[in-house]
Amino acid sequence: MTSAKGLEGVVVASTAISHVFGEEGRLVYRGYAISELASKASYEEVCYLLWHGHLPNRAELDGLNATMRVRRELPEAALATLRALPKSAGPMDALRSVASVVGAALPIDGKPTYDQAVQITAIFPTIVAAFNRLRNGKEPLAPDATLGHAANYLYMLTGERPPENHVKSLDTYLVLLADHSMNASTFTARVIASTESDLASCVVGAVGALKGPLHGGAPELVMDMLDEIKSADNIHPWVDDALNSGKKLMGFGHRVYRTTDPRAEILREMARQASSAEFFALARGTEQYAIQELNRRKPERRLYTNVEFYSAAVLNSVGLPRDLFPSTFAVSRVAGWTAHVLEQLVGNRLIRPQSEYTGPEGLKFVPVEQR
Numbered sequence: 483m484t485s486a487k488g489l490e491g492v493v494v495a496s497t498a499i500s501h502v503f504g505e506e507g508r509l510v511y512r513g514y515a516i517s518e519l520a521s522k523a524s525y526e527e528v529c530y531l532l533w534h535g536h537l538p539n540r541a542e543l544d545g546l547n548a549t550m551r552v553r554r555e556l557p558e559a560a561l562a563t564l565r566a567l568p569k570s571a572g573p574m575d576a577l578r579s580v581a582s583v584v585g586a587a588l589p590i591d592g593k594p595t596y597d598q599a600v601q602i603t604a605i606f607p608t609i610v611a612a613f614n615r616l617r618n619g620k621e622p623l624a625p626d627a628t629l630g631h632a633a634n635y636l637y638m639l640t641g642e643r644p645p646e647n648h649v650k651s652l653d654t655y656l657v658l659l660a661d662h663s664m665n666a667s668t669f670t671a672r673v674i675a676s677t678e679s680d681l682a683s684c685v686v687g688a689v690g691a692l693k694g695p696l697h698g699g700a701p702e703l704v705m706d707m708l709d710e711i712k713s714a715d716n717i718h719p720w721v722d723d724a725l726n727s728g729k730k731l732m733g734f735g736h737r738v739y740r741t742t743d744p745r746a747e748i749l750r751e752m753a754r755q756a757s758s759a760e761f762f763a764l765a766r767g768t769e770q771y772a773i774q775e776l777n778r779r780k781p782e783r784r785l786y787t788n789v790e791f792y793s794a795a796v797l798n799s800v801g802l803p804r805d806l807f808p809s810t811f812a813v814s815r816v817a818g819w820t821a822h823v824l825e826q827l828v829g830n831r832l833i834r835p836q837s838e839y840t841g842p843e844g845l846k847f848v849p850v851e852q853r
C-alpha cells in the first residue's frame with residue numbers, strides 16, 4: 483500500500499455543492515458560474531444556494547435575512563471569553579476559541595441542523611468584530627438589524643455606517659470565498675461531521691485548518707510581501723531573491739487550478755477600481771513577473787495567481803486591518819463548511835483512511851530502569 487502525498491488526485495467524497503474545474507479555471511456553486519454569482523448575488527443568497535441547492539425566491543430570501551439578522555448577538559460567555567483572551571491572541575485564535583464557546587453556550591449540539599448552520603454563519607462576523615474592538619480598547623457594538631451581512635460586519639468593526647462601495651466589495655468577496663469543493667478546511671469539517679460530532683466542533687476544526695499559510699493565512703503575507711517589494715524597480719530582484727532562496731510566493735500556486743483562479747480574475751478587477759494607481763501597478767507588476775518566473779522555473783506545475791493575491795488588495799481597500807484577512811475568509815467560508823457538514827450527514831459513513839506504516843516492527847519492551 484502506498485500513500486498519495488497530500489491526497490493529491492484522491493476523490494474522498496461526492497458533493498453537489500461546488501466544483502473546481504482546475505484545467506479550465508472555472509468554479510461553480512450548485513451549477514452557477516462564480517463570475518455570474520459574484521456580479522449578481524448577495525452573500526445571503528449564496529448561503530441559501532449552498533445550503534438548499536437552489537437560489538431563494540423573494541419570500542425565502544426575506545425569511546433567511548430576517549433569521550440571520552436576529553441571530554447575530556453573542557452569548558454572554560462568548561463576550562467574557564473575548565475579554566479574557568491574552569493580548570497576544572491573534573484573530574484566528576480568538577475566532578477558534580470563541581466559536582467553541584458559542585457552541586457550548588447557545589448550545590449548538592446534537593446532530594447538525596440547517597437552523598444551526600444559519601445561526602453559526604450569522605454570528606461569525608460578530609465574534610471577529612468584537613475581538614477587534616476589544617483589542618483596540620473599545621467596547622463591542624451590538625449588531626444593527628437594519629443592515630445586511632456585509633454592511634453589518636463593517637459597521638460592527640468601525641462603529642460607522644459603511645460606504646456603499648465598501649459594502650459591495652466586501653459582499654462580493656464573501657460570495658467568492660463561500661465555498662471551494664474539497665479544500666483542506668472543508669475536508670476537516672467533513673471528517674469531524676463523519677464521526678457524528680456536533681456542528682460547532684466541525685466549524686472549530688475547520689477554522690484551525692484555515693489558519694495555516696498554505697490555506698487561508700496567505701493574504702496578510704501578500705501585503706507584507708508587497709510592502710517589502712515597495713517599488714516597481716524592486717519587483718525583479720525581490721522575486722528572484724525569494725525564489726532563489728527557496729521561498730514560496732504568497733498568492734500563487736494551487737493544488738487544483740492549472741491556470742489563473744477565476745476568483746483572482748474578479749478580485750483583480752475589483753482591486754483595480756478600489757486601490758490607488760500606484761498600489762495596483764505594484765501588485766499587477768509583481769503578479770506578472772511572479773507568474774513568468776514560476777512558470778520558467780517549474781513549467782510542469784503551471785503555477786498562477788490564486789484567490790489570496792488580490793483578496794489582500796480588496797480587503798485592504800475596505801479598511802480591514804491585514805491580520806483580520808484570514809478571519810474574514812472564515813466569515814465567508816463558514817457557509818460552505820456548514821453546507822458540507824449537512825451534506826456529509828446524508829448517507830454518512832465514517833471517514834477513516836489508512837496509512838502506510840514506515841516504523842519498525844518486533845521490538846522487545848525494556849523496563850524503564852534498564853533503558
Ligand SMILES: CC(C)(COP(=O)(O)OP(=O)(O)OC[C@H]1O[C@@H](n2cnc3c(N)ncnc32)[C@H](O)[C@@H]1OP(=O)(O)O)[C@@H](O)C(=O)NCCC(=O)NCCS
Pocket residue numbers: 488695696697698700729730731732733734735736737738776780783785788789790
Ligand atoms: C497553494 C499551495 C499550498 C499548493 O500546494 P501543492 O499543491 O502541494 O503544491 P506543491 O507545494 O507541491 O508545489 C509544487 C512545486 O511548485 C512550487 N511552488 C508551488 N507554489 C509556489 C509558490 N507560491 N511559490 C514558489 N514555488 C511554489 C513548490 O515549491 C513545489 O516545488 P518542488 O516541486 O521543487 O518541491 C502552494 O502553491 C503554496 O504554498 N502557495 C503559496 C501559499 C498560498 O498562496 N496559499 C494560498 C492558497 S489558496
